[in-house]
Amino acid sequence: MSEEKRRELTMVVFSGDMDKLMAAFLIATGAAASDMEVTMFFTFYGLRALKKKNVRTGKSFFGKMMGMMEGGDISKASPSKYSMGGMGRWIFNKMMGAKNVQSLEELRKMAIDLGVNLYGCQMTMDVFEIPREKMIDEVKDVVGVAFMLEHSKDSFSTLFI
Amino acid sequence: MSEEKRRELTMVVFSGDMDKLMAAFLIATGAAASDMEVTMFFTFYGLRALKKKNVRTGKSFFGKMMGMMEGGDISKASPSKYSMGGMGRWIFNKMMGAKNVQSLEELRKMAIDLGVNLYGCQMTMDVFEIPREKMIDEVKDVVGVAFMLEHSKDSFSTLFI
């Protein structure tokens, strides 16, 4: 791979916080709009961003508990600060909306439309008991860390968010 | 761009926490002292690091509220752990000072003197209603995510902090 050809950006999305997911999707859509190839690898709490609306996850006792605590799809994410029982999300959405910034759900849709590649982390999906069918159809594949690293190796940058 | 010439480091500073800002500016000044070119792109809570002393931000109701909650300049940042109503900041400053580590404000000054480039994120400045004139004069420009990505593409590394 010659240096001139590096137009790939890899992102490891660990966080499920509303504001960090906003940052992740704003960077991803910005990169895709600039004709870069974007690989997003969602792991741990970040998996929330890939969940279908109104699904329940978890089979074991702890899995169900985690499913409840991390309940809801991307629209239910709270900011990393000022969560205030849902108030923070509402305020952030108000402020973003007032400046015509898209909601998280719209940003994810735009990312998909621009060809951003969304991957789920196999291992954390297993641990948190989130099966593939509870995730949106647009998830390209469920992969391991080796897959992410191969993309990272070909990327001009890899962000851990 | 040939690989040998890569001496640029890009940082996306999302966090406004005292300890993460310390880490960011310690890396930035270390890099600049080693003759690297450093681009810092401040966004979301990280914008606090660029604010002038004793300014109030926000025009709308929510903007003013956010201005209060994220009130104060870089010297008012609290650590990500142990904030304890300002106690954590005081303890950290004591501990840093005892080992002759500079304060955040001094580190930012040193970064500026070493030629580190500080940029504000247009979009989050709009959302949080922080106008350019409330920021320190040394901010080089107010830019978008595409600008940051172009620097990232030329950098040997991009850190998301």
Next chain:
Amino acid sequence: MSEEKRRELTMVVFSGDMDKLMAAFLIATGAAASDMEVTMFFTFYGLRALKKKNVRTGKSFFGKMMGMMEGGDISKASPSKYSMGGMGRWIFNKMMGAKNVQSLEELRKMAIDLGVNLYGCQMTMDVFEIPREKMIDEVKDVVGVAFMLEHSKDSFSTLFI
């Protein structure tokens, strides 16, 4: 350095949270298993990952206080969410164990066996008053930010975790 030879991954481990350390060591062992060279630079709260079992750190009043608050070795780390007075750690360990994911301690051991290089950050060890002898013998060296940056410059990617 030609681009084809880039097989090094650098990680700045700032966090001492159980889940972030899991992510860091899973990526590190995955990379090392794929024959990449991995440099982990532990700083701030991340230093916990290098501490020996049952050591007390700190000399000054604040150093001892910090030693207590950040007390314990890698097995005492709590997740970034759901710490719940140790409950979160217990639940996470249960869930990981049920899916045959190694504990943090085992992951660190595997990283060491695979040749991952562990470094402590001199400056934060000084500030938090953690002497070298309180750290596990496998720590390769205690270094500064310039050392980390040199590795970053040779790496295909640098993650800030």
